[in-house]
Amino acid sequence: MRPFSVAHRAADVADATSGVLDVLVIGLGVTGAGVALDAASRGMSVAALDMGDLASGTSSKSSKLVHGGLRYLEQYDFAMVRESVLERQTLLKLAPHLVWPMDFVYPVWPDTARRRLLGLGLSTYDVFAGVRNVRRHEKVDAERAIKIAPALADSGLSYAYVYGDSGTDDARLVLAVIQAARSFGAHALPYAEVVGLLRDEEGNVSGARVRDRLTQSEYEIRARHVVNATGVWVDNLLAMIEPTRVPAVQPSKGVHVVVNRERLPLAHASVLLPSRQGDLRSMFAIAWGPQTILGTTDTAYNGPLDALALTEDDLDYVLAAGNAVFNRDLTADDVVGAWVGVRPLLRSGEGDGVEAGEVLSDMSRRHTLLDGPARLVTITGGKLTTYRRMAKDVVDLLVERDDRKARCRTDDISLGSQQPFAHLLNTVEGAGAPLGISAQTARVLARQHGDAAFDVLSLIASDPTLAEQITPADNHVFAEVVYAARHEGAAMLDDVFSRRTRLSLRVRDAGLPAAARAARILAYETGRDEAWADKQVSAYADAVRTERGVLGLPEGDAVVV
Numbered sequence: 024m025r026p027f028s029v030a031h032r033a034a035d036v037a038d039a040t041s042g043v044l045d046v047l048v049i050g051l052g053v054t055g056a057g058v059a060l061d062a063a064s065r066g067m068s069v070a071a072l073d074m075g076d077l078a079s080g081t082s083s084k085s086s087k088l089v090h091g092g093l094r095y096l097e098q099y100d101f102a103m104v105r106e107s108v109l110e111r112q113t114l115l116k117l118a119p120h121l122v123w124p125m126d127f128v129y130p131v132w133p134d135t136a137r138r139r140l141l142g143l144g145l146s147t148y149d150v151f152a153g154v155r156n157v158r159r160h161e162k163v164d165a166e167r168a169i170k171i172a173p174a175l176a177d178s179g180l181s182y183a184y185v186y187g188d189s190g191t192d193d194a195r196l197v198l199a200v201i202q203a204a205r206s207f208g209a210h211a212l213p214y215a216e217v218v219g220l221l222r223d224e225e226g227n228v229s230g231a232r233v234r235d236r237l238t239q240s241e242y243e244i245r246a247r248h249v250v251n252a253t254g255v256w257v258d259n260l261l262a263m264i265e266p267t268r269v270p271a272v273q274p275s276k277g278v279h280v281v282v283n284r285e286r287l288p289l290a291h292a293s294v295l296l297p298s299r300q301g302d303l304r305s306m307f308a309i310a311w312g313p314q315t316i317l318g319t320t321d322t323a324y325n326g327p328l329d330a331l332a333l334t335e336d337d338l339d340y341v342l343a344a345g346n347a348v349f350n351r352d353l354t355a356d357d358v359v360g361a362w363v364g365v366r367p368l369l370r371s372g373e374g375d376g377v378e379a380g381e382v383l384s385d386m387s388r389r390h391t392l393l394d395g396p397a398r399l400v401t402i403t404g405g406k407l408t409t410y411r412r413m414a415k416d417v418v419d420l421l422v423e424r425d426d427r428k429a430r431c432r433t434d435d436i437s438l439g440s441q442q443p444f445a446h447l448l449n450t451v452e453g454a455g456a457p458l459g460i461s462a463q464t465a466r467v468l469a470r471q472h473g474d475a476a477f478d479v480l481s482l483i484a485s486d487p488t489l490a491e492q493i494t495p496a497d498n499h500v501f502a503e504v505v506y507a508a509r510h511e512g513a514a515m516l517d518d519v520f521s522r523r524t525r526l527s528l529r530v531r532d533a534g535l536p537a538a539a540r541a542a543r544i545l546a547y548e549t550g551r552d553e554a555w556a557d558k559q560v561s562a563y564a565d566a567v568r569t570e571r572g573v574l575g576l577p578e579g580d581a582v583v584v
Contacts, residue, residue, distance in 0.1 A: 024205055027512040029549040032212075032237060039070040039210045040242050046421060047230060047246035048072070049217055049260060052082035053193070053407055055252035056200040057414030057433070063207035064436060065418060065429040070244055071201070071209060072233065074216035076518045078197035081254050082407065083522050084364025086279065086307055086319050089114050089122050089408045090188040091151065093129075093295065094305055096144045101151075103389055107408045108151040111189055114408075115157070118199055118438035120447060120473040122191045124157045125310065126292040128172045129184040130348070135297060145186050157187025173288040174308065174315075177350040190293070190309065193407055194522040195471060198511060199438040200410075213512055220263050220399070221245060227398040228264070237514055248421045251401040255328060255367040264396050271393070272403055274328065274365040278337040279318030280574075281360040281528060287315040287351060296348050306344050314359065314529060317345045324365050331363040332572035360528040361574050369404045392416050440473030451476045458483050459490055464498045471503070471524075479506050493537045499524045504541045508548035516542045516559040517566050532577055533567045535560075 025031045046062045048055045051073035059071040073079070091108035092100075114122040129141060145160035161184070168183035169176050175183075201211050214236040221230035221243060230245035251260045258270045289310040296306040309316040318341060324331075338361070342353045369391055390405030390413045400420060405413045415431045422429050440447055452465040454477060460468075468476040482502040483490045489502035507513035507523040519541060521527040526534035534541075542556035542563075568576055 024208075026510050027202065027205060027211065028509050029237065029512075029514050030509075035210050035212060036235070036238075036242065039212065039244050042245075043230075044068045044070055044244065044246040046070075046248045046250060047244055048250045048252055049231065050250075050252035050254060050256075051077040051197070051201065051211065051213060052080055052252065052254050053078070053197045053200065053410040054082075054254065054402055054405065054413050055250070056197050056204065057410040058250055058252055058402070058417050059209045059211070060200050060204035060207070060436065061411075061414040061418040061431060061433050062421065063204050063209040064432045065422065067418075067421070069204065069209040070212065070246070071204070072212040072215035072217070072231075072244070074214070074236070076213050076515065076522060077201055077211065077512065078194040078522055079213075079518075080256070081364050081366055082197050083194035084277065084279075084362045085193045085407050086277075087190055087193055087309060087311065087316065088188065088293075088307070089191045091148060092406075092408070093127075093144070093148055093186070093188075096147060100389075101147070104148065105151040106412060107406070108148065110409050110411060111157075112152060113411065113434050114191075114196075114438075115189060117434075117436065117441065118196065118473070119442070119444045120440045120470055121196050121199060121438065122189050123444065125188055125190045126158070126171060127186050127188050128168055128175070128292055128294045129186065130168065130175055130178060130180040130294065130297070131182050131184070132178075132180050135181075141184055145184055148186060152187075157189060158185075160184055160186035171290060171292045172294050172308075173290065174349045174351065175294065178348055179350075185292075188293075190311075191407075192470070192525070194525070196407075196438070198523070199473070201512075203436055203438055211512060213518075214514055217260065220249070220260070220397075222397065248424065249399055250417055250421075251399055252403075252417075254403060255365045257367065257401050257403045261396070261399070261401060264399060268396075269370075271370060271391070271401070272367045273370050274324045275368045276322050276324035276331070277319035277364050277366060278333060278341055279316050279362050280333075280338065280341050280358045281311070281314050281316055282353060282357045283359060284310075284313050284315055286353060286357045287317070287345070287349060289315055294348070296344060306341070308345060308349070312529075317341050317353075328365060331365065332569055333361045333363055333574055335573045337363070338573055355574065358574055359531040360533075361571050362528055363570060363572075366406075367403045390416075392420065394420060438473075439475065442474070444469065447473065447476075451480070454480050455483075458487070460500075461498070464492070464500055467498045468500075468503075472506075475506075475510070478510070479503060482506060493524070493541065494526065494530055494532075494534050496530045496532075497524075497526060497534075499526065501541070501544065504544045505548060508545050513545065514549065516545060516563045519545060520563060521566070527563075527567050527570075533564075535564055535567075535576070538563055 045067035048071035063069045217231045219232040223229040293309040393401040448469045451469040455465045538560045542559040546556040
């Protein structure tokens with residue numbers, strides 16, 4: 024298998040265009056990546072492409088959770104909860120470095136609605152998880168709840184329930200799935216935009232015409248089966264076949280903000296925030312290393328999908344929701360990062376459109392599979408946790424079309440490491456110590472890269488300058504920039520800082536003081552020049568500034584580009 028790198032782009036394109044593939048997957052979010060892995064592992068020839076970087080849409084802008092969906096019990100969607108819990112347990116097995124157990128606290132106050140039903144609901148949650156549960160729930164008094172989540176100290180709670188779910192790095196999870204798909208022979212082509220669908224003599228979709236945004240060339244990829252896994256963009260692709268088709272998806276806007284743990288201390292737990300603002304919305308406060316995530320909103324979005332940005336109303340709402348529970352007087356000055364994404368929620372039918380800003384907490388999170396029109400297979404809806412089941416449904420359909428037997432194997436395919444994380448971490452720390460790698464950086468490398476952490480350490484062994492931290496505010500090192508270019512398909516600086524690492528989200532200055540050095544490393548590794556590197560710094564600053572909206576970037580010569 025050749026490395027996943029821009030340096031091998033021409034060979035990847037040549038392979039994908041040399042004949043008729045079994046499957047062409049359009050979309051490199053978690054669902055498209057899952058379809059590529061499932062199909063390739065069942066012996067099909069596969070190419071998967073995206074108009075941007077992998078996971079550059081919804082799949083890098085989630086709540087960073089792999090969870091069973093406790094709140095779906097309130098909607099009596101037991102099937103959804105059971106599926107989600109079982110998939111959570113599978114991912115804990117397949118990628119213990121990327122999916123980790125986490126305690127969740129459900130605080131209860133004297134005025135908490137339906138509090139008598141919480142214990143019953145959590146018992147149901149435990150039953151669905153079975154013997155492999157993260158942990159069984161328990162009822163704890165206020166004092167113990169505050170020890171688990173110190174930010175609750177001033178909230179006035181009566182008691183709390185503690186239950187188990189899991190956290191993840193969503194973009195790294197997508198990368199891990201793609202790398203697994205490539206190990207079975209699949210081709211992955213980010214920055215390959217579909218500008219038209221090909222049709223055979225019977226009018227059925229038989230491939231795509233692609234504009235390569237890296238080489239500025241166009242080519243055709245032909246396949247017996249074409250899968251539309253573009254998430255909130257699925258209607259754009261369907262419209263290439265039926266321009267007057269009623270949209271299948273209602274985009275839902277989700278906003279998250281990041282504050283330092285000192286302002287909202289949660290230790291290693293997260294808190295489900297029942298609405299205390301009278302609008303029936305629930306949110307999370309999620310422990311995220313040295314920081315805490317607050318989110319998400321869940322409102323209809325009817326604007327351009329390429330113009331998402333944090334607004335004043337978004338920021339005010341999220342901070343007010345956190346302050347209503349924690350009484351910590353959080354302000355915009357406490358926010359170090361933010362992201363805005365849109366999720367593909369299913370419309371129930373014609374006339375199901377909603378006004379922008381309308382709360383969508385009751386819309387279905389289940390997925391749907393469409394066979395047609397013109398034999399185009401479309402998968403949409405769902406959520407990060409259940410991507411593997413969504414992919415299985417797609418590939419089961421393709422296998423049935425081919426009238427053959429090939430069982431799904433993805434419940435047993437490693438996603439970068441299957442050794443216990445504690446063992447992996449201990450080994451990485453031991454290998455990194457002679458190279459001057461701190462325990463904090465070793466943990467980052469183990470979490471980010473799994474078994475490939477040792478490949479990153481080998482880069483440092485050959486060039487000790489790569490052990491330098493990219494920014495003092497985080498523990499990523501420059502060796503990861505090299506590795507992202509050589510082995511993780513990173514083509515742009517934004518790919519490295521926003522999705523291979525998460526510096527754009529975790530650091531108030533988004534890592535911009537180090538952007539010039541990182542861009543030059545990326546340029547060298549991918550055969551570009553210094554002029555390209557300079558443009559990358561500006562493009563990255565613009566991307567961060569746009570998404571952060573009203574939050575903006577701090578002033579300073581090293582930051583404002």
